[in-house]
Amino acid sequence: MTEKRSKAKERSGHPLDDLLREDRIPHIWCPGCGIGTAFSSCLKAIRSSGVEPKNVVMVSGIGCSGRAAGYVNLDSFHTTHGRAIPFATGLKLANPVLHVIVFSGDGDLFAIGGNHLIHAARRNVDMTVICVNNFNYGMTGGQVAATTPKSARTTTTPFGNPETPFSLPHIAYASGATYVARWTILHTREIAKSVEEALLKKGFSFIEVLSPCPVNYGRRNRESSLETLKIYQDKTIIKNGAHPSSVDIDPEKGIILGKFIDVDRPTCKEMYDKICRSE
Amino acid sequence: MKASVLTGQHYISGDVACAEGALAAGCRFFAGYPITPATEIAEHVAKRLPEVGGTFIQMEDEIAAMAAVLGASWAGKKSMTATSGPGFSLMMENIGLGICTETPCVVVNVQRTGPSTGLPTMGAQGDMMQARWGAHGHYEIIALAPSSPQEMFYLTITAFNLSETYRLPVLIMSDEIVGxxxxxxxxxxxKExxxxxxxxxxxxxDRFKLYKPGPNGVAPMPSVGEGFRIHVTGLTHDEKGYPVLTAETQEEMMARITGKIRKNLGDIIQTEGYRLDDAEVVLISYGVSARTSLAAVDLARKHGVKAGLLRLITIWPFPEDPIRRLAERVKGFMTVEINMGQIHLEVQRCVGRKTPAVLVGHPGGAIISPDHVYEALKEAF
Amino acid sequence: MEFWRIPLDVEEIQITRGVVHILEERCKGCGYCIEFCPRQVLAFSSRFNERGYHPPVIKNPDDCVNCHYCEIICPEFAIYSIEISEQDDKRPDPRLHSNPR
Known part of the structure; x- marks a missing residue:
C-alpha cells in the first residue's frame, strides 16, 4: 500500500499523458464535444490491452474526429478525407505485426469513405475501426451527413433532413465485420472494453460511438451537450447480441447499444498467405 | 521463394518489363485496380509478388490503391501502383498527400486517349501536364518516360531509386503502345x-524530427513500429511533423519539398541525344513518339536535312538546360508528342524567341508516323 | 446513498478511496464530470480558468471512491483520481454516514 501511495505521489499529470502529445493539448474539440471522451476511452483501452505501444498505429481521415491521430503519442497518420481505411490496409498488409486503429468520424468513414469501409470489412483486414458518430459534418460547420436523423436541421437541410440515415452497425455487419459494437460517450468503460477486445481480436472490428456535437448539431436541434447525454442515459437500452438489422437509432423506441457481433473468420492476410503463398 | 531478378533474355511486353523492373528494384507491395492498358502490370505482380515475399492487393478503386501504397511505404516497404488516365485522375489527391508527407512510392501511368473514357485501348501522351500539376497546390514532381520495354524495366528501377533517395512519389509516364x-x-x-x-x-x-532535412535536403525516414512515435499529416506541418497552420510554416515546408528536387536537378535529369552534334533542326520527343522521331531523323538525314533528336527520359523536372544550350546554335525545334501541345509549351518556354519551335501533335488513338514528322519538318524549316 | 440498515458484512467489504486531481488549465467547462460523478464529489467553480471556463471544484472530497469515471468521461484529459491507502485516510468511512445532500 505504501508503495502504491508513493507511486501515486510521484505522478504529477494525467494517467494517460504518456499516450498524449502533451505539447498539442488542448485539442481543437469544442467544449462538450464527445470526441475527446471516445479518444480517452480508446487510449485507456490501448493501455489496458497490454499490446506494445510501439506496434500500435492510429490512422485518421479528415474532420473533427480525424484530428485524433494528431494527439496520440504513437505512430499516427492524418490522411486524406475518407481514405484512412485503405491507408491503414496498406500499413497492416505491409507490416502484419502492427495493431492498426482507424479513428475517424461518420462522414469520413461512411459517406466519402463508405466504399473503403465495406471492402475492408469484406476482406476482413485485421484492424480496429472506431467511428465517432455525431450525426453531422462538424468541422465544416454542421452540414447534413449520411447519419443525420430524418427531419433534423443542419445548415444544408434548413427545412429538416428529408433523407434516411444509415445504421452503421448494420452496414459493418452486412459487409463482413467480425466484431461490431455501439456505445455512447457516456459508456466509457464499455467503449474501452470493446476497443480492448477489438485490439486483441484478429479481424475487422467496428465500434460506433455516439457523441454530442453541441456547437453544430445540438445548437440547431435544441439539444445542449448535457441534454444529449441525458438522452443517452434515459433512452438507451443495452442489448448485447442484438441483431444489427434491428438497431436503427430511434430515440422514441430506445437506442440499442451493445456488442452485437463477435465472430471469427480468417483474416485477409491469413487467406492471402494460405492461398497465394502455398507452392 | 523464387528469384526477384529473372536474369536473362526475355521476349515480354512493356507492362511485364515494368513489373519485373519493380521486383528487381525491391518493390514488395503493390496495390492496384484494373484498367486498360495498365492491367498487365497488376496481373504480373499478382503472380510474382507472393513468390518473392511481397504482397499484392487489388483494391476497391484507384483512390484506395494509392492510399494503400502510401500506407505500405510508411510500413517500410517499397511500394507501387499502376494505372491509366481515369485511374490517374482518381489517384491525384493521394499523390498530393504523398508529396506533402514525403512518401516514397512509384506510380505508373500507361497513358491512353482521353479526356474521360476516351479511347481506352489506344495510346496517347495526353497526361503529361496532369503529371506535373494534377494534384492541387504547388510542388515539384519527378516523371520519367520510357520508350521501349527494355526501358520500362530500367526506368522502373530508376523511379524506385529516385523515390527512395528524394522521398516522393515518382511517376512513370508510359503509354499504351510501349506498354x-x-x-x-x-x-x-x-549484383549488377x-x-x-x-x-x-x-x-x-526522443529527439528525432521527422522532417529535419539531411545534407541533400532530404529528411531521414523511419518506419512505423520502430518506436519513433511519428506523426504524419497532410496539413501544413513543421520539421517535427506537427500541423502548424501559418504562412511561415507553409513557406518552410514548400522550401523543403520543392528545394530537394530543385537542388538536385543534375542527379535527377536524364536525356539522350541522337545525331545532335551537327544538327540544325532538333526534334524533341519522349515515350513512343521518340521512336517515331528517331526514324524521322534518319529519314531527314537521308534527304540531306541535318536533323537530330533530343529524347527526354526525365520529363519532370523539365530538362531546361540541354534545350537552352541547343537553342544557342540550332535553327529550329520541333516537339513530337501524342497530344495537342503540352511538352511543346515547355520547349517554347526554354527556347524563347531565339529560334522557331513548332509542334507535331496528334489528338490520340494512333502513333505519329516518321513520314508525317518528316513532312512537317520540311514544311516548317 | 442511504441504507435502511447498515449491512452486516460492512466491516469486511473494502471500499477504495480516491483523491481527485483537476488540471484546471485544460478544462473547457463541459460539466460532464460534475453531472455524471456517481458520488456527486464535484461542483462548478465560480472562478474562471485562464481560458475563461468554469472548472470543477471538489465539493465532497470524502465521497470519492476512486471509480475513475470522471477521468475517462472528461474529453480534455483535465481530471483524474488517485487511490489512497486506508492507513493514510483519515476521513470517515463513507458507508457509515448517509449522504449529506
Missing part, C-alpha cells in the same frame, strides 16, 4: 542492379 509492345528485354544479374533505399534516421528517438 503493350513486346520486344527483347535483357535482365542483368542481381544498383538500388537505393530511403535515408534512415540515426541518433536518439
Amino acid at each position: 503493350h509492345m513486346s520486344e527483347r528485354v535483357t535482365i542483368p544479374p542481381f 542492379i544498383s538500388t537505393s533505399s530511403r535515408p534512415r534516421p540515426k541518433g536518439r528517438k
Whole structure:
C-alpha cells in the first residue's frame, strides 16, 4: 500500500499523458464535444490491452474526429478525407505485426469513405475501426451527413433532413465485420472494453460511438451537450447480441447499444498467405 | 521463394518489363485496380509478388490503391501502383498527400486517349501536364518516360531509386503502345542492379524530427513500429511533423519539398541525344513518339536535312538546360508528342524567341508516323 | 446513498478511496464530470480558468471512491483520481454516514 501511495505521489499529470502529445493539448474539440471522451476511452483501452505501444498505429481521415491521430503519442497518420481505411490496409498488409486503429468520424468513414469501409470489412483486414458518430459534418460547420436523423436541421437541410440515415452497425455487419459494437460517450468503460477486445481480436472490428456535437448539431436541434447525454442515459437500452438489422437509432423506441457481433473468420492476410503463398 | 531478378533474355511486353523492373528494384507491395492498358502490370505482380515475399492487393478503386501504397511505404516497404488516365485522375489527391508527407512510392501511368473514357485501348501522351500539376497546390514532381520495354524495366528501377533517395512519389509516364509492345528485354544479374533505399534516421528517438532535412535536403525516414512515435499529416506541418497552420510554416515546408528536387536537378535529369552534334533542326520527343522521331531523323538525314533528336527520359523536372544550350546554335525545334501541345509549351518556354519551335501533335488513338514528322519538318524549316 | 440498515458484512467489504486531481488549465467547462460523478464529489467553480471556463471544484472530497469515471468521461484529459491507502485516510468511512445532500 505504501508503495502504491508513493507511486501515486510521484505522478504529477494525467494517467494517460504518456499516450498524449502533451505539447498539442488542448485539442481543437469544442467544449462538450464527445470526441475527446471516445479518444480517452480508446487510449485507456490501448493501455489496458497490454499490446506494445510501439506496434500500435492510429490512422485518421479528415474532420473533427480525424484530428485524433494528431494527439496520440504513437505512430499516427492524418490522411486524406475518407481514405484512412485503405491507408491503414496498406500499413497492416505491409507490416502484419502492427495493431492498426482507424479513428475517424461518420462522414469520413461512411459517406466519402463508405466504399473503403465495406471492402475492408469484406476482406476482413485485421484492424480496429472506431467511428465517432455525431450525426453531422462538424468541422465544416454542421452540414447534413449520411447519419443525420430524418427531419433534423443542419445548415444544408434548413427545412429538416428529408433523407434516411444509415445504421452503421448494420452496414459493418452486412459487409463482413467480425466484431461490431455501439456505445455512447457516456459508456466509457464499455467503449474501452470493446476497443480492448477489438485490439486483441484478429479481424475487422467496428465500434460506433455516439457523441454530442453541441456547437453544430445540438445548437440547431435544441439539444445542449448535457441534454444529449441525458438522452443517452434515459433512452438507451443495452442489448448485447442484438441483431444489427434491428438497431436503427430511434430515440422514441430506445437506442440499442451493445456488442452485437463477435465472430471469427480468417483474416485477409491469413487467406492471402494460405492461398497465394502455398507452392 | 523464387528469384526477384529473372536474369536473362526475355521476349515480354512493356507492362511485364515494368513489373519485373519493380521486383528487381525491391518493390514488395503493390496495390492496384484494373484498367486498360495498365492491367498487365497488376496481373504480373499478382503472380510474382507472393513468390518473392511481397504482397499484392487489388483494391476497391484507384483512390484506395494509392492510399494503400502510401500506407505500405510508411510500413517500410517499397511500394507501387499502376494505372491509366481515369485511374490517374482518381489517384491525384493521394499523390498530393504523398508529396506533402514525403512518401516514397512509384506510380505508373500507361497513358491512353482521353479526356474521360476516351479511347481506352489506344495510346496517347495526353497526361503529361496532369503529371506535373494534377494534384492541387504547388510542388515539384519527378516523371520519367520510357520508350521501349527494355526501358520500362530500367526506368522502373530508376523511379524506385529516385523515390527512395528524394522521398516522393515518382511517376512513370508510359503509354499504351510501349506498354503493350513486346520486344527483347535483357535482365542483368542481381549484383549488377544498383538500388537505393530511403535515408534512415540515426541518433536518439526522443529527439528525432521527422522532417529535419539531411545534407541533400532530404529528411531521414523511419518506419512505423520502430518506436519513433511519428506523426504524419497532410496539413501544413513543421520539421517535427506537427500541423502548424501559418504562412511561415507553409513557406518552410514548400522550401523543403520543392528545394530537394530543385537542388538536385543534375542527379535527377536524364536525356539522350541522337545525331545532335551537327544538327540544325532538333526534334524533341519522349515515350513512343521518340521512336517515331528517331526514324524521322534518319529519314531527314537521308534527304540531306541535318536533323537530330533530343529524347527526354526525365520529363519532370523539365530538362531546361540541354534545350537552352541547343537553342544557342540550332535553327529550329520541333516537339513530337501524342497530344495537342503540352511538352511543346515547355520547349517554347526554354527556347524563347531565339529560334522557331513548332509542334507535331496528334489528338490520340494512333502513333505519329516518321513520314508525317518528316513532312512537317520540311514544311516548317 | 442511504441504507435502511447498515449491512452486516460492512466491516469486511473494502471500499477504495480516491483523491481527485483537476488540471484546471485544460478544462473547457463541459460539466460532464460534475453531472455524471456517481458520488456527486464535484461542483462548478465560480472562478474562471485562464481560458475563461468554469472548472470543477471538489465539493465532497470524502465521497470519492476512486471509480475513475470522471477521468475517462472528461474529453480534455483535465481530471483524474488517485487511490489512497486506508492507513493514510483519515476521513470517515463513507458507508457509515448517509449522504449529506
